[in-house]
Amino acid sequence: MNDYQINICHLYPDLLNLYGDTGNIICMKSRLERRGIKCEVTGLSVGDKLNAADFDLFFIGGGQDFEQDALLKDADQNKKADIRAAIDDEKVFLCICGGYQIMGQYYRTWDGKQLDFMGLIDFYTEGHEKRMIGNYMFECDALIALDNAAEIKADDLIVGFENHSGQTFLGEGIKPIGKVLSGYGNNEKAEYEGMHYKNVFGAYCHGPMLPKNPRFCDLLLQTALDRKYGRGTVALTELDDTLENNAHNYMVNRLSK
């Protein structure tokens, strides 16, 4: 039993470490270890060469614009090719805010300047003056799909905090994570939040995203285990999620008013 292990790659932990996003790592590690599954987290930053074969799950968080240049240059040299291979290999990615944006094609500022991003998935982001900020809530289609039920339940929803002036537009064939019920999401018009392509999830969701959305966290972990060990080999056991669900349901109730 103890032989199962998930290796998490935390990309640019020293640069992209805003808004408590590291809580996602704390959460994934804890939820694996409490089930007797080993978890090793490796941080890779500027200058470190990524070897995608070493990892099952990738996390990349939000950061400040100030640090973006150094990061993009390094990504191009040391990481991009392997990230592309990992995506094609259906490895699991969680990408938050700035980390979400840089997986896309480019960022265009309001005065037309274009900053090229990694271009791994077909979507792009435009800078706007208006900042979209506050607690928000959206459906998660991947969780709804697990249910086989007609109605949407509270644990099909994701709650968090968005804080971005970039507005993201998805290319054809790229799905969002789900419909926004409260707040903004990807952009002012679309009414959808996030991006879901193969096993890559991108979202503006700080909070951090995973601790108070334990069902979504488990979906990521189960997907990574299934991919590594074969479907149905390792089933995640139930955990006592009383505190997690309290935090989740408090925000669902507050944002449903």
Place this chain on the structure above:
Amino acid sequence: MSIRVFLGVAAGKLSRHIMRLLGKGASTLPGKIGLSFCPDLLAHLAKDVRCIVVTGTNGKTTTSRMIEQTLIDSNASYFCNKSGANMMNGITTEFIMNSSLGGKAKKDFALIECDEAAFKYVSKQVDAECVVATNVFRDQLDRYGEITHTLNNIKIGLQNSVNATVCLNADCSLTASLKDEIDNPIVMYGVNLPIYKEHIKESSDAPYCIHCKHEYEYEYITFGHLGKYHCPNCGYSRPDPDIAVTDIYVSDADHSEIGITFETGKYHASVNLPGGYNIYNAVAAVTAASVMGFDVKTSIDALSTFECGFGRMEKFMLDDTETRMILIKNPAGCNQVLNFLSNINEKTLFVVCLNDNYADGTDISWIWDVDFESLQRIEDNLTGVLVSGIRADEMAMRFKYAGIPEEKIKVIKDYEKLIDEFTSQDAPVYIMPTYTAMMDLRAIVSKRFGYKNFWE
């Protein structure tokens, strides 16, 4: 005197009077009303006052209280904004209350604690003689935006303060970089040696050079991103401080004994608040006092006698329970509190009250940037963790993931019941509230235990 100044002052004073009759603090409303009559009211009222402004992310209040003690001990005639009303309206309120109806200052000195974002506006009207910039840390990002944005606000404020001598923290690479942006006389202060033998894990808010974005190298770190840094690429480095902490003799749970070296010699100082961050506040305060021409020895002695209160390790006796209140508001400040708390050697009960109102910061994700995991070190002494406030559920979950056993974590949202709970046990209590939670708690504590209202 203009009629607008008179109207502004009169309306401000009247509104304070009415609000106090209603039992309200009214620490910002008079200023707001006064400014609505006379938009440059503050400039008129501050004209003949010698102003000291303290700004920066952390340490404003404590540094101000230390400077205040020097003013008291020097028999200076002064006023200050004490109750945390540190934006335009709150600061204007204090000036109104300390002016005659004709707008003439009643005191010689004003000691102003100023919010970093408000500083660029306040500085347009207040012609400060001395400005202290303590540090720039990541703070409520929903209000202030990115850290470089905060730095820019302070820069604009300093550029407005053309007649001020500026005291800058040499150990903060962000704050110290302001030296090249202003023409003012500058006095640098800093700490010339590492403070902690072991410090908790925290990520740096400024790992990359402000000028060229290359990674800094450090000879030592005091905490956070503070320390002796230099950039191997462009050569930007920590300036040598003019006034520096050169010795740390004792640093225990109640106080620190330090040596502070001036051009004129070294002084032994006893700082009556614990923690490395208060060592920085102390050297900032004596630097400001020396810039203002106060006797150095008086400012050194003030460090051992000043009282801070207002949620800075503030002590209450509630029935027989020894209670200390420590305001928490951002990861850097909270990590410094934990640096201190995780070294406590006696049975202790912790209380955290987490609100997400505007004044607290609506984004509470920062609690995940705080090393609550360090409390595992004192788990045997930790009798329990009580959590309260609007976002109590989130805080409870954070403690769970920090490795605190779930049976020790208790959510009590009702403040009366919360106080019942911790006053009915024996261990000393450390309460860590966010700003509005602290205000709510104080109101209940003063009513129930007869403590004064905060404005008294």
